[in-house]
Amino acid sequence: TQLLEQSPQFLSIQEGENLTVYCNSSSVFSSLQWYRQEPGEGPVLLVTVVTGGEVKKLKRLTFQFGDARKDSSLHITAAQTGDTGLYLCAGAPGFGNEKLTFGTGTRLTIIP
Amino acid sequence: GAGVSQSPRYKVAKRGQDVALRCDPISGHVSLFWYQQALGQGPEFLTYFQNEAQLDKSGLPSDRFFAERPEGSVSTLKIQRTQQEDSAVYLCASSLVLTGNTEAFFGQGTRLTVV
Secondary structure (H helix, E strand, O other), X not given: OOOEEEEOOEEEXXXXXXXXXXXXXXXXXXXXXXXXXXXXXXXXXXXXXXXXOOEEEEOOEEEEEOOOOOEEEEEEOOOOHHHOEEEEEEEEOOOEOOOOEEEOOXXXXXXX | OOOOEEEOOEEXXXXXXXEEEEEEOOOOOOXXXXXXXXXXXXXXXXXXXXXXXXXXXXXXXXOOXXXXXXXXXXXXXXXXXXXXHHOEEEEEEEEOOOEOOOOOEEXXXXXXXXX
């Protein structure tokens, strides 16, 4: 059973547009991680957020952890074709990455 | 190699056959995790090890699934009497320590198809 719901499930936008992906849960997590996964590969960690209200920026990607540590968002500015992939959020019950609970995933396609 | 290595990359098994999936973690990584990823879904936790100790196997779906890491390095996930619902990608991840916000590195996975 997935405890983390991501929306949208699929997103297809033109290169240069902005987008936001949401990750919501009824559970509190000590930390939340975002991964990107490409076909035939394992997930690759993008960022970890640990403090309620925390905002982290990674070039054109902005990650936010909700104040109550139950939800998170990923915002991409000026999307590029290289951003195409499956984006997964994952919550950890304790500080660290043990026993991650992954979200349902958002499949992002950037159209040139 | 520098990353987590899994073998085989692809496995086709007849229903009822036993399979063994291998994971070579990054050298020196203490923690090792197994996840199952069904098509179009996020990975789901199966089990994890700290060195050779299996600390949590609560995610293993049935007693047909068994994992071991006898020397605290290479791990094997064994599935007995495979069934169609076992078809999925099995991902292995390793990290330097169990806690402390340490990044987990994933292998490419083994895609198991049960026919």
